[in-house]
C-alpha cells in the first residue's frame with residue numbers, strides 16, 4: 001500500500017520505518033526540514049535500537065520524507081503521529097494534531113479517491129470528534145470519501161521496533177467495515193506472521209483502551225509501591241511478597257518491581273490526561289489520583305531514608321541513574337528529578353551519574369556536578385541514592401569503599417547488600 005505518516009517524532013519515525021519494513025510505500029511528512037533531510041539521508045532522527053538500520057535500509061527505496069502535503073492523496077491512508085503536549089492541568093493540547101488533520105483534509109479535498117485518516121497520537125475519547133471536525137474543515141465541500149479511525153500504539157522505549165513488529169495486540173478504532181478493511185490491509189503482512197490479537201472497536205473506545213492500558217500499569221506499580229512502603233514499615237522484603245503474589249495468574253508477575261516509581265514520556269502524561277478528561281466530564285477518578293500521589297511520594301521516601309542516616313547539608317551526595325529507566329537516555333519525568341530537587345533543598349552538593357543520560361539532565365540541572373563514572377560520583381560522597389536500575393550498579397562494591405560515609409539508599413533493588421556499607425532498600 002501507499003501510506004503517509006504525518007509527524008516524524010518518536011512514534012511517527014518508528015511507525016514509518018516499520019511500515020516500510022512490512023513492504024508498504026511510505027511517505028513521512030514533517031514540518032521540520034532537518035528531520036526530513038535526516039530521514040532522506042537514511043538516518044533516524046531519534047535513537048531507538050534497530051531503527052537506524054531500518055531507516056538506512058528503506059530510505060530512498062520505499063521510504064521517503066517530505067515537508068509537503070501535496071501528494072497526500074496518492075496514498076490510501078494517512079497516519080497522524082503528532083505530539084499532544086500536556087497543559088498545566090494535565091489535559092492534552094491537540095492544536096498541532098488538529099492543524100495536521102486539517103491540512104490532510106485540504107490535501108484530500110480535490111481527490112476523487114477514498115482515504116482513511118488514522119490517528120496514532122494518544123488522544124482522550126472526547127478529542128476524537130475534534131479531529132473528525134478538523135479533517136472535515138479541510139475537506140470543505142469535497143465529496144471524497146474520507147473517514148477518521150484511531151489506532152493507538154503500545155510501544156515501549158528501547159524496544160519500540162520489536163514491539164511494533166511483534167505486538168501482543170493491535171487495536172482498530174473504526175466507524176465502518178470499509179475503514180476496518182483498510183486498517184487490516186495496512187497490518188496484513190504483520191498479522192499473517194504473528195499470533196497477534198486484533199481488537200476491533202469504535203474510535204473512541206480504542207483511545208480509551210490505550211489510556212486504560214497505561215493507567216492500569218502505572219497503578220499496578222503504585223499499588224506495589226504502596227504495599228512496599230507498608231512492608232518496609234514492618235521490616236518485610238516487598239520483593240519476596242511480590243514474587244509470591246505474582247504466582248497468582250490473576251495478578252501476574254510483571255510490573256511488580258517496587259521502588260522509586262514510574263516516569264517517562266507516557267505514564268505520567270497519560271495518567272494526568274485521563275484524570276483531567278474524567279474530571280472535565282464530571283467524574284473524580286479516586287484510584288488514579290492515589291496512583292499519582294503514591295508516585296510523587298516515593299522519591300521523598302528515598303530521601304527520608306537517607307536523612308535517617310546522614311544530615312546531607314553541605315555534603316556530597318551521589319545520584320546514581322538519571323534516565324527514567326535503563327536502556328535509554330530519556331530523562332523526561334525521571335524520578336531523578338524530584339530526588340535532585342529534594343537534595344538541593346537539603347543543601348547537599350549533588351553529583352549525578354548516568355551511563356548515557358547526563359547531557360539530557362544537564363539541560364534541566366546545569367548547576368549540579370556530573371561524573372563520568374559511578375566510581376567518580378561516589379568518591380568522598382556521604383550518601384548514594386540509586387534511582388535507575390542500570391546493571392552496572394550491581395557491581396560497585398569497591399567504589400563504595402571510596403565514600404566518605406557509605407550510606408547507600410537503593411530505589412531500584414539493584415545494589416548487592418555488601419559488607420562495609422549502610423544499605424537501605426526503599427521497600428525491603
Ligand code: UDX
Nearest residue numbers: 153154155156157255256257261262263264266324325
Ligand atoms: C510505557 C508502556 O509500557 C508502553 O506500553 C506505552 O506505550 C508507553 O509507556 P515506557 O514508558 O517506555 O512504556 O516504559 P516502561 O518500561 O513501561 O516503564 C515505565 C516506568 O515504570 C519506568 O520509570 C520504570 O522504571 C517503571 N517501572 C516499570 C517500575 O517502577 N516497576 C516495574 O515493575 C515496571
